[in-house]
Amino acid sequence: TAVARQQPFAMNFLEQILQMLANPLLVSVLFAIGAQAILIELSSPGGWVAGFIGVLALALGLYGAGQLPVNWLGLGLIVVAFALFAAEALATNHGALGVTGAVTLLAGLLVLFNSPGSPEFARISVPGAVGVSVITAAFFIFVAMKAMAAQKRQPRTGAEGLLGQTALVRKAFATTKEAGAYAGMVLVNGELWQARAEEPIAAGEKVAVTAVSGLLLTVKRQQG
Incomplete structure (x- = not known):
């Protein structure tokens, strides 16, 4: 019986980029960047750069998540977390909603990729999930406090x-x-x-x- 020859095929640049997106930590970062950029666009309407970056980051994150075995409960928790962050930006008392959002985001990221039976390459490390959650929460709380300070400084007419x-x-x-x-x-x-x-x-x-x-x-x- 003849032995079949193996012919290696190198991935092109686009294929390498798409493969790189199938990384749970990168997907988490893209989700965080997308949400933050869209918040900037909504708080300062009139431009398009932040909105474009936000939509692009979310689209790439969704593509990457689609290449991985994900848990829909985790995705739902992430959506709830971003809703809490948005409420934090509109609240008069800052901190509680942001912390709750950070905990919810952390739980969502861990559940999203670390379901039982998920292969090792599709899992996100606890330090990575904690880092993304803390940085995202800190950003939303910072934006909320800046908005509140600007509102207090707004000249009366x-x-x-x-x-x-x-x-x-x-x-x-x-x-x-x-x-x-x-x-x-x-x-x-x-x-x-x-x-x-x-x-x-x-x-x-x-x-x-x-x-x-x-x-x-x-x-x-x-x-x-």
């Missing part, structure tokens, strides 16, 4: 922004009361406003805005 502002009297509040108050004009934030006060106030004095009613301000003499 309209009537809310005028309350408590210091204004300069440009037209003295007359000695004759009109509708129970003295009428005058003040300059605040570079704009002239009609104003009313409970006492006469001379031009050039500083006053504080205490109320806003339409286009009419209520002011009082600033102490000190």
Whole structure:
């Protein structure tokens, strides 16, 4: 009987890339990068780079997961974890949801690839799963805290922004009361406003805005 000759065939570049994607740790990293990039895109709309990177990373991660024996319960836990991270970004008190998401993500990654009977090459190490979970949770908590800080620094506009502002009297509040108050004009934030006060106030004095009613301000003499 003739012995069959073995003819080796080298994989091309694309085949090597696709084979590399069938790595549980790389799949986990791609899922994490995809979720983080999409969060950046949603929090700062108008661009496309972060969204493109996020979709590409998730697509590559799903392809890699498709080449491995995965557990659907693990995939469900990962989805729940990312939902918790998204809720963390919208919450007013930060930390609890992020930690819960990290624990859920860790459990999901371990269940996803480490099912009974899975070959060794398809398993993810505990340190690898812990690293991906901690880094992902830290990123989401960091983004949430930055968003909260930016919201606190957001400049107030309209009537809310005028309350408590210091204004300069440009037209003295007359000695004759009109509708129970003295009428005058003040300059605040570079704009002239009609104003009313409970006492006469001379031009050039500083006053504080205490109320806003339409286009009419209520002011009082600033102490000190």
